[in-house]
Amino acid sequence: MITTENLSKRYGAATVVDDVSFTCPPGTVTGFLGPNGAGKSTTLRMLCGLSTPDAGRATVAGVPFRRLPNPGRVVGVMLDASAQHGGRTGRETLRVSADVLGVPRGRVDEMLDLVDLDGSAARKRVGRYSLGMRQRLGLAQALLGDPEVLVLDEPANGLDPDGIRWMRGLLRQFADGGGTVLLSSHLLGEVAAVADRLVVIAGGTVRAAGETRVLLQGHDDIEEYYFGLTAAARPLPTTTSLPMPAPTSATSRDGASR
Numbered sequence: 001m002i003t004t005e006n007l008s009k010r011y012g013a014a015t016v017v018d019d020v021s022f023t024c025p026p027g028t029v030t031g032f033l034g035p036n037g038a039g040k041s042t043t044l045r046m047l048c049g050l051s052t053p054d055a056g057r058a059t060v061a062g063v064p065f066r067r068l069p070n071p072g073r074v075v076g077v078m079l080d081a082s083a084q085h086g087g088r089t090g091r092e093t094l095r096v097s098a099d100v101l102g103v104p105r106g107r108v109d110e111m112l113d114l115v116d117l118d119g120s121a122a123r124k125r126v127g128r129y130s131l132g133m134r135q136r137l138g139l140a141q142a143l144l145g146d147p148e149v150l151v152l153d154e155p156a157n158g159l160d161p162d163g164i165r166w167m168r169g170l171l172r173q174f175a176d177g178g179g180t181v182l183l184s185s186h187l188l189g190e191v192a193a194v195a196d197r198l199v200v201i202a203g204g205t206v207r208a209a210g211e212t213r214v215l216l217q218g219h220d221d222i223e224e225y226y227f228g229l230t231a232a233a234r235p236l237p238t239t240t241s242l243p244m245p246a247p248t249s250a251t252s253r254d255g256a257s258r
């Protein structure tokens, strides 16, 4: 189970996560969806104890992440698949994690098999991995401690269509076994196929949340629906190459009409 209650975070004057509350029950996959800058990563970082909320709280399996004695045995986290030590091989990376978690080293090969990194990939330095291979290694690392919860920031990033299908199967299996999955994405189409539930965030606030089937019911064009939910919070393009209207007496200096 994952719970966030009235979670908020400010950077300077900007509130980038604003009163965000949702739950992810065991046995389900929840898609955490939103455009660039929506506040997804900031929310996940607070959930995983990497950033302190200004207000509200988040728990995993009923406990704030930082109070979990051995967090990796409860929650598998992949927030940035590129943040691996480039000089270690895939197998060495997992062995170090296995030692930290206190799980038998035999589990390393099980996880390498599970994520389809073969012997030669396991011997390769991570610095030479493709983005898709890093995502697979990140998933192996997240699963190493046999957690009950998975928190994954854009796990499909860099995977080809086969890889995305494979990952969906893996997450489905994890949830069907009673696990809780929260995964973020920019793309509704990418997660709608696997997510039982959706939380749509934009401009730091939750725009919609609930069962995927119920939320998308009656929307023939789900991408258009999603765009509509988030469009109001999309930042305006700031590129200077766009033609700017000449100031008129009816327009103030900041561009707002009087």
Ligand SMILES: Nc1ncnc2c1ncn2[C@@H]1O[C@H](COP(=O)(O)OP(=O)(O)OP(=O)(O)O)[C@@H](O)[C@H]1O
Binding pocket: 011, 016, 034, 035, 036, 037, 038, 039, 040, 041, 042, 043, 186
């Ligand atoms: N450490 C920080 N200092 C200042 N502002 C930050 C910091 N981290 C994030 N932000 C700002 O908070 C807002 C939300 O960022 P966040 O990374 O959570 O969004 P996101 O939904 O994960 O976006 P993306 O899909 O592009 O990764 C953005 O405007 C971002 O610039």
